[in-house]
Amino acid sequence: MPYEYVGPAEILRRVDGVAGRPVRSPADLDEWLAERRDERDEPFTFVVDGDGTLLIAPRRSEHVACAGGRPVLAAGEIAFDGREGRWAVTGVTNQSTGYCPDAGCWPAVAAALDRARVPHPGGFTDVFVFRHCPCCGELNLVKDAHYVCVFCDADLPS
Structure with a gap:
């Protein structure tokens, strides 16, 4: 893909x-x-x-x-x-x-x-695991399987 x-x-x-x-x-x-x-x-x-x-x-x-x-x-x-x-x-x-x-x-x-x-x-x-936050749109690097946006604390897609 x-x-x-x-x-x-x-x-x-x-x-x-x-x-x-x-x-x-x-x-x-x-x-x-x-x-x-x-x-x-x-x-x-x-x-x-x-x-x-x-x-x-x-x-x-x-x-x-x-x-x-x-x-x-x-x-x-x-x-x-x-x-x-x-x-x-x-x-x-x-x-x-x-x-x-x-x-x-x-x-x-x-x-x-x-x-x-x-x-x-x-x-x-x-x-590395990357996720865009569905709330603020910022890119996050997921660490230790902690799927929470570091910018706005919203849950990130798993």
Whole structure:
């Protein structure tokens, strides 16, 4: 199921093309990470586009810019380690407040990584739950299964 962008409209208006780098092979990942030696200590932004391709961008990039404003099959943050001479995913989440993907998007992430032949942990290393408040409309990050809006105390959909 594709996820539409649900973040601030002003961020979407600034999108100019697809900012994410496609990763279709280990060589694609090697090349991109070689250009980012100073950034490899923190996770990167990623999306899986509508064709099932992994796109990655620097961490402070907006997911919607990474995706070129298009719907995605998954979005979050991803970290890599290359100590064994080959890059592998060491951390991957669904943390994207622009798309708010649920944990059910993992199969799209796994398929994209498998096609690119990038080893991964087999599931999200951290899962985030997002809910928009039906009363005030604010986006909430649900913690500890506490489905209450932090802005207005209304109950959030479970």
